[in-house]
Amino acid sequence: MKTYTKFALLVVAIIATLGWLAASGINETKTYYKEIKEVRAMGQKAQDGRLRVGGDVVPGSIVREGKEVRFTIHQEDLKLNVIYAGIDPLPDTFKDGSQALVDGKLRQDGIFQASKIQAKCASKYEAKPMQKPAIQQKQASL
Amino acid sequence: MENLGALALILAFCLSIYAIAGSIIGKWKNKPFLVLSAERAVYSIWFLVATAVGILIHALVTGDFRLSYVAQNTNHAMPWYYKVAAWWGGQAGSLMLWAFVLSTYSAVVVYQNRRKFREMMPYVVTVLMVVQAFFLMLIAFVISPFNVLMQGKGIVDVGDGRGLNPLLQYWTMIIHPPILYMGYVGFVVPFAFAMASLITKQPGDDWIFTTRRWAIVTWFFQTTGVLLGAGWAYAVLGWGGYWGWDAVENASLLPWLTSTSFLHSVLMQEKKGMMKVWNMVLVSATFFLCIFGTTLTRTGLVSSVHAFAQSPIGVYFFTFLAVGIAATVYLILDRLDYLKSESHMESVISRESSFLFNNLILLASCFSILWGTLFPVISEAVTGEKISVDGPFFNRVNIPIGLFLLFLTGVGPLIAWRRSSIESLKKAFFWPVAVSLALVAGLMISGMRHPYALMSFGLCLFVTATVFGEFFKGAKAIRAKNGMNFIAATVELTHRNTRRYGGYLVHMGVVAMFIGFTGAAFNLDSTVEAAKGDSFKLGRYELKVRDISDSENADYVSRKAAIDIFVGEKQIDTLYPERRFYKASQQGTSEVAIRRQLNEDLYLNFAGANDPKKAVVQAYVFPLVSWIWIGFWILFAGTIVCLTPSKIRMQYARTEVVGIARNYAEIQK
Numbered sequence: 001m002k003t004y005t006k007f008a009l010l011v012v013a014i015i016a017t018l019g020w021l022a023a024s025g026i027n028e029t030k031t032y033y034k035e036i037k038e039v040r041a042m043g044q045k046a047q048d049g050r051l052r053v054g055g056d057v058v059p060g061s062i063v064r065e066g067k068e069v070r071f072t073i074h075q076e077d078l079k080l081n082v083i084y085a086g087i088d089p090l091p092d093t094f095k096d097g098s099q100a101l102v103d104g105k106l107r108q109d110g111i112f113q114a115s116k117i118q119a120k121c122a123s124k125y126e127a128k129p130m131q132k133p134a135i136q137q138k139q140a141s142l
Numbered sequence: 143m144e145n146l147g148a149l150a151l152i153l154a155f156c157l158s159i160y161a162i163a164g165s166i167i168g169k170w171k172n173k174p175f176l177v178l179s180a181e182r183a184v185y186s187i188w189f190l191v192a193t194a195v196g197i198l199i200h201a202l203v204t205g206d207f208r209l210s211y212v213a214q215n216t217n218h219a220m221p222w223y224y225k226v227a228a229w230w231g232g233q234a235g236s237l238m239l240w241a242f243v244l245s246t247y248s249a250v251v252v253y254q255n256r257r258k259f260r261e262m263m264p265y266v267v268t269v270l271m272v273v274q275a276f277f278l279m280l281i282a283f284v285i286s287p288f289n290v291l292m293q294g295k296g297i298v299d300v301g302d303g304r305g306l307n308p309l310l311q312y313w314t315m316i317i318h319p320p321i322l323y324m325g326y327v328g329f330v331v332p333f334a335f336a337m338a339s340l341i342t343k344q345p346g347d348d349w350i351f352t353t354r355r356w357a358i359v360t361w362f363f364q365t366t367g368v369l370l371g372a373g374w375a376y377a378v379l380g381w382g383g384y385w386g387w388d389a390v391e392n393a394s395l396l397p398w399l400t401s402t403s404f405l406h407s408v409l410m411q412e413k414k415g416m417m418k419v420w421n422m423v424l425v426s427a428t429f430f431l432c433i434f435g436t437t438l439t440r441t442g443l444v445s446s447v448h449a450f451a452q453s454p455i456g457v458y459f460f461t462f463l464a465v466g467i468a469a470t471v472y473l474i475l476d477r478l479d480y481l482k483s484e485s486h487m488e489s490v491i492s493r494e495s496s497f498l499f500n501n502l503i504l505l506a507s508c509f510s511i512l513w514g515t516l517f518p519v520i521s522e523a524v525t526g527e528k529i530s531v532d533g534p535f536f537n538r539v540n541i542p543i544g545l546f547l548l549f550l551t552g553v554g555p556l557i558a559w560r561r562s563s564i565e566s567l568k569k570a571f572f573w574p575v576a577v578s579l580a581l582v583a584g585l586m587i588s589g590m591r592h593p594y595a596l597m598s599f600g601l602c603l604f605v606t607a608t609v610f611g612e613f614f615k616g617a618k619a620i621r622a623k624n625g626m627n628f629i630a631a632t633v634e635l636t637h638r639n640t641r642r643y644g645g646y647l648v649h650m651g652v653v654a655m656f657i658g659f660t661g662a663a664f665n666l667d668s669t670v671e672a673a674k675g676d677s678f679k680l681g682r683y684e685l686k687v688r689d690i691s692d693s694e695n696a697d698y699v700s701r702k703a704a705i706d707i708f709v710g711e712k713q714i715d716t717l718y719p720e721r722r723f724y725k726a727s728q729q730g731t732s733e734v735a736i737r738r739q740l741n742e743d744l745y746l747n748f749a750g751a752n753d754p755k756k757a758v759v760q761a762y763v764f765p766l767v768s769w770i771w772i773g774f775w776i777l778f779a780g781t782i783v784c785l786t787p788s789k790i791r792m793q794y795a796r797t798e799v800v801g802i803a804r805n806y807a808e809i810q811k
Contacts, residue, residue, distance in 0.1 A: 006490045011502060018506050018539055022513070025535035033518060033528035052530060064750060067669050067758065090750070091379075092309060092731045103532075 031103055036078040039106065046106045053080060053112065057119075059096035073100055084114040094119035144209055144288040147197035151238075151282040154190035154245075157183045158275040165264035165271070177264050181252045184267060187274065188249040191242050198235065198287055202228050208299045211235060211287045217305035217726040219697040223316060224306050230319040231306045233440055233455075234287035239320065240436065241277040243327040248274060251331055259348070265338035273330055276462050284455055305726035308698070314374040322367025322394060326432040328360025329401060333429035336422055337470070340477045350408050350421065355785065361405055362781045364398045369774050377734065382667065382745060382762045384770065387536040392515040393435035399508040400428040403501045410497050413559070415484030419474065420501070422481065426470045431508075433463055438515070489561035496554040503543055503550070510539040545597055548656055551649050552605035555612055574607035598660040602653045609646045609653075616643075637789045644783030651777030654769045661742070661766025669749070673756045680761045683744060684708040688716070690757050698722040700733075703748055703757045707737065719748035719759065743767045 031050040039046050039053060055073030062071040069084045082102050084090070094100060094117060104114035161183040168176030198211070203225045207213045215228040215235070230236040248270045255263055281287060291300065309315075332353035339349040371394060372384040385391060404424040410417045437459040474481075487494055513520070514531050521529040556570040582600040590596060617631040626634060636643040670678045677686035689704040702720040706713055717735035724731065737744040745762040 003487055003489060007487060007495070007498070010490065010499075014499075014502065015506065018510065018543070021542065022510055022535070022539050025538035026514075026517070026531050029532040029535045030517075030529045031532065033530065064758070067671060092729060095728070095730065 036073070036075045036080050039080070040078065047108065050103065050105060051112075052101055052103045054099065054101045055080060057094070057096055057098055057100050062096065073102065080112055081110070082112045082114050084117055086115045086117070090117055091119045143197050143201065143206075144290065147194040148282070148286055148288040150190045150194040150197070151278060151286070151288075154187045154194070154241075155275060155278040155282045157187050157190070158271045158278055161187070161271040162268050162275065165267045169264040180264070180267055180271075181256070184245075184248050184252045184271070187278075188245040191238075191245045191278075194288075195229070195238065195242050198238065199226055199229060202226065205303070207301070207303050208290045209287075210289045210291045213291060213300050213303040215303065215306050217303040219726065220305060220311070224311050227310070227316045228306045230323075231310055232287075234281060234285045234289075236319060236323075237277055237285070237436075237440065237455075238281050238287055239323055240327060241274065241281060243320070243323050244270070244274050244277065244330060247327060247331055251334075255352075259338075259352070261342050262335065262338040262344065262348070265341045266334045269334035269337050270330060276458075280455055280458060284458065302726065305724060308722070308724040308729055308731045309378060312374060312378045314370045314377070318367060318370040318374055321363050321370060325360050325362075325364030325367050326397065326435060328356060328363060329397065329425070329428045329432055331356045331360075332404075332425050336425045337473065340422065340473050340480070343477060343480055347411055347415075347418075350411055354408070357401070357405060357408070358781065358784055361398075361401050362778070364394075364401060365777065366774070368394050368398055369770070373771065376767070377736065378731075382747065382760065382764075384767070387511075387514070387533045389515050390439050392511050392536075393438040396508055396512055397428045397431040397435060399504050399511070400424055400431055403504040403508075404428055406497055407501050410494065414494065416486070416494065417497075417501075418481040418483060419478065422474050424501075426467075426474070430463060430467055430470075433459070433466070437463065491557060491562045491567065493554065493557050493559045496550050496557055500547065500550050500554065503546055507540055507543045510543075511536060514539075541594055544656070544659070545594065545601060548598070548601040548605060548653070551652065552601065552608045555646065556608055571608075574604050574611065577607050578604040592663045595660050595663040598656055602656055602660075605649060605653050609650055612646060613643070636783060637786075640786045640788045641784050644780045644786070647780030647783055648777050649780075651773045651775070651780055654773030654776055656773075658766050658768065658770030658773060661764060661769070664765045666763040667761065669758065669760045671756050671758050678761075680744075681763045682709055683761075683763070684710075685746075685759075685761060687757065687759070690755065692754075697726070698724045701748070701751060701754075701757070703746075703759065705735075705746060705759070707744065715744075717744070717746050719746040721748040721750065738768055740768055741765065 029050075031052045033052050033054075034042070034046075036053060036055055039051065053073070055075045058072040058074050058079065062069065064070075067085055069090060070082065071084075072079050072081050074080070082104075084102070084104075098119045101118040102112060102114040103116040103118075104112060107113050161180040164176045164180030164183065168174065168178075168180060200206075201209050201212050202216050203222060205212065205216065205218055205225075211232060211234055212228075215231040216225050220228075228235070230239045248267075251270065252263075252267065255266070259266070332349070335349035335353045368391075371391060375386065375391075376384040401424075404421065407417050407421055407424060411421050437456065440455060440459075487498070489495065514535050518528045518530045521527060552574065553571075556567075558566065578600040581603045582596050585596055585599060613632055613635065616635040617628055620626060620631040620634050621628060624631070624634070666681045668678065668680045670676075672678060672687045674687055674690055677684060679685070684707075686706045686708065687703055688706050690701065691704075692699070692701050694700070700720050700722045702718055705717050705719065707715045707717060715737050717737060719735040720733040722731050722733060723729070732747050732749065734748075735746045742763055742765040745764055747760040747762075749758040749760050751757050
C-alpha cells in the first residue's frame with residue numbers, strides 16, 4: 001500500500017471515531033432552549049426532552065428546604081415553579097430578581113425539576129448612562 | 143481628567159491609522175522617512191494609551207464615581223489592589239487592557255527590529271496597527287471607559303460605587319485577565335510576521351525563526367492564563383471543580399490548542415521544510431481564535447457564567463473577524479507557490495507522522511470544542527431551535543483525544559525521522575511499555591476498574607519512562623565522554639539542546655496534569671444540612687461541625703462554620719468554610735475551605751443556610767487535584783529551559799537533506 005493511502009485511512013479512521021463520539025455525545029446531552037411561553041405551548045411534549053428555560057427570579061419566592069431549593073421564575077406574566085436538588089451549589093449570582101437559566105425536565109405536575117442553574121445579576125447602573133439617548137430617541141421619533 | 147483620557151484614546155486611534163497609511167505608502171513609494179515615522183507613531187500610541195490607562199487607574203483608586211465605569215466596578219470599601227484590578231473588571235476596561243498590551247508588544251517589536259527586516263517590517267507594523275486601530279476604535283468611540291453618569295443634562299455623582307463583583311475579589315483574578323490577555327494578544331506578533339512574509343513573498347522561514355520565542359512566551363502565558371482561570375474556579379466559584387466546559391473557558395482553550403499545535407508543527411518546517419501552508423493556517427487560526435475568544439467573553443453570544451451583558455460591540459467584532467479571515471485566506475491561497483513543501487512523508491511510522499497526528503488530533507479537539515460551544519447558535523440557524531450541549535459531550539470527545547495525545551507524547555521522541563524499522567521500535571519501546579503494563583496490571587489487581595483511568599495512568603508512566611530514558615541515554619553518553627558525574631552530565635545535555643530537553647520537561651508537566659485530571663474519576667461528594675454538634679462521613683473522613691458564627695465588617699456580613707476533620711479517632715485538621723454577603727453589590731459568595739494534599743483535596747463549601755443555626759455544607763473529596771498545579775510548575779520550568787539559549791547552535795538536518803538531494807541529482811546527470 002502506498003504511504004499516502006495508509007495516512008488517508010488512518011486519518012479517516014480517527015475522524016470517523018471522533019465524529020461518532022461527538023454525534024452520540026450531542027444526542028445524549030442536548031438541551032432545548034425554550035421560553036416559558038413556548039414550554040406552555042408544547043403541552044405534553046414538554047416532558048420528553050431536557051429543557052433550558054430562562055426567566056427572572058420572582059423576588060421572595062426562593063425557599064430552601066434542606067438540600068432542596070424551590071423558587072419561581074417569570075417572564076412577563078408567565079410563571080414557572082422550579083425545584084432544584086442538584087449536587088452543584090447554586091451560583092452566587094442567584095438571588096431575588098436575577099436572571100436565571102434552569103436546566104432540567106418538566107414534571108407531570110407542571111413543576112420544573114432543575115438539575116443545573118445558571119444565574120446572572122441584572123446590572124444596576126448599566127441603564128443610567130443610556131437614559132439620555134433613550135429620551136432623545138423618543139423625542140426624535142415624536 | 144476623563145476628557146484627557148478620552149482624547150488620548152482618540153489621538154491614539156488617529157495615530158494608528160496614520161501608522162497604517164505611513165507604512166503602506168512609505169513602502170510603496172519607497173519613502174523610508176514615512177516608514178520610519180510610522181514606526182515612531184507606534185511608540186507614541188503606547189505613550190497615549192498608557193496615559194489613558196493611568197487616568198483610568200487614578201479615577202478607580204481615588205473613587206471618581208462620576209465615571210460610570212468606576213461606579214460600576216469599584217466602591218470605597220475595597221482594598222486598593224482590587225481597585226486597580228477593577229481596570230479589567232468590566233467590558234470597556236478589559237478592551238482597554240487589550241489595547242494597552244498590544245501597544246506595548248508593538249512598541250517592543252518595532253524596537254527589536256529597528257534595523258532588521260526592512261522589507262517585512264512596514265507590513266508587520268501595518269498588521270499590528272490594523273488590530274490596534276480596531277480596539278482603539280471600540281474604546282474611543284463605542285464603549286468608552288471614560289463615560290460619565292448622566293441624568294438629563296447633569297452629571298450624576300453617586301456617593302459610592304457598586305463594587306467589583308465579589309467573585310472577582312480573589313488573588314488569581316488580579317493576575318488572570320492580564321496574563322491571559324498577554325497570551326491572547328501575543329499571538330498577534332507571529333501572525334503579523336507571517337502575513338508580512340506572505341505579502342513580501344519571502345521564500346524562507348524568517349518569520350518562524352524571529353517569532354519562535356514570541357510564540358513560546360505567549361503560549362506559556364496562555365497556558366498560565368487558562369490554568370489560573372481553572373484554579374480560580376476551583377477555589378472561588380464553589381461548584382467543586384476546575385473546569386466546567388463553560389463557553390468562556392472554552393474560548394480561552396481554543397487558541398491554546400491551535401498554538402500548541404503550531405509550536406509542534408513549526409519544528410517540521412524548521413527541520414524538514416514541510417507543512418508550510420499548514421503553519422500559516424495555524425498561526426492565523428490562533429490569532430483569529432484569540433479575537434473570537436475576546437468576542438465570546440465580551441459580547442454574551444453564548445450564555446455563560448461570566449456575567450457580561452449583551453452588548454452592541456458584537457457586530458464590530460464579527461465584521462472584523464469576517465474581513466480579517468477573508469483577507470488571510472485570500473493571501474494564503476494567492477501565495478501558495480511560495481509555500482511548497484521541500485520534502486514529503488515517507489512512512490506512517492516516523493517522527494513526521496507523529497507530528498502530523500499530533501496536529502490532527504489537537505485540531506480535532508479544537509473543532510469539537512468550538513462546535514459544542516457554538517452549538518446553540520448553529521442549531522438555531524439550521525433548525526430554528528436553540529439546542530445546547532453539555533459537559534458530557536465535551537468529555538466524551540476530548541478524553542479519548544487527550545489519551546491519544548498522551549500516547550503520542552511518549553511515542554514521538556523515540557521514533558526516528560523519515561522512517562523507523564520494527565527492530566528499532568522494539569528496542570526503544572520495550573522497557574516503557576513493560577513498566578506501564580505492569581502498572582496497569584497492578585492497579586487492576588488492587589481493584590481499579592475505570593477503563594479511562596487505567597489507560598491514563600498507564601500512559602502517564604509510559605511517557606515518564608520514555609522521557610527519563612531520553613535524559614538517561616544522553617547523559618550516559620556525555621558521562622562516558624567527559625567523565626562528568628551524572629547530574630552534571632544531565633545539565634550539560636540539557637544545555638546543549640535546550641529546546642528539546644526543555645520540551646521534554648514541558649511534557650512531564652503535562653503528564654503531571656493528566657495524573658491530576660484522572661483523579662476526577664474517583665471524586666466523592668455529599669451534601670448535608672448540619673447544626674452545631676452534628677457530624678457526617680465522607681470517604682475516610684468524619685466531619686464534625688464544631689461551631690457556626692456570624693460576623694460583619696464594612697465590606698460584607700459573613701457566616702462561618704468551624705468543621706473538625708477526623709480520620710478514625712484522630713483529629714487531623716479544622717476547616718472554616720464561610721458564606722459572605724457583600725453589601726455594595728448585594729451579592730453572596732462562598733469562601734470554600736480546602737485541605738490540599740498530594741493524594742487528595744478535601745473541599746468544603748458553605749452552600750447556604752435555611753435557618754441561622756444550621757449550615758448546608760457540601761463536602762467533596764478530589765483525588766490528585768494538586769498534581770495539576772504541580773504540573774504547571776514543571777511546565778514553567780520547562781518553558782524557562784526552552785527559552786535559554788542552547789550552548790551549541792543546532793545544525794538542522796534539513797539543510798543537509800536538501801544538499802544531499804541536490805548532489806544526488808547532479809550525479810544522476
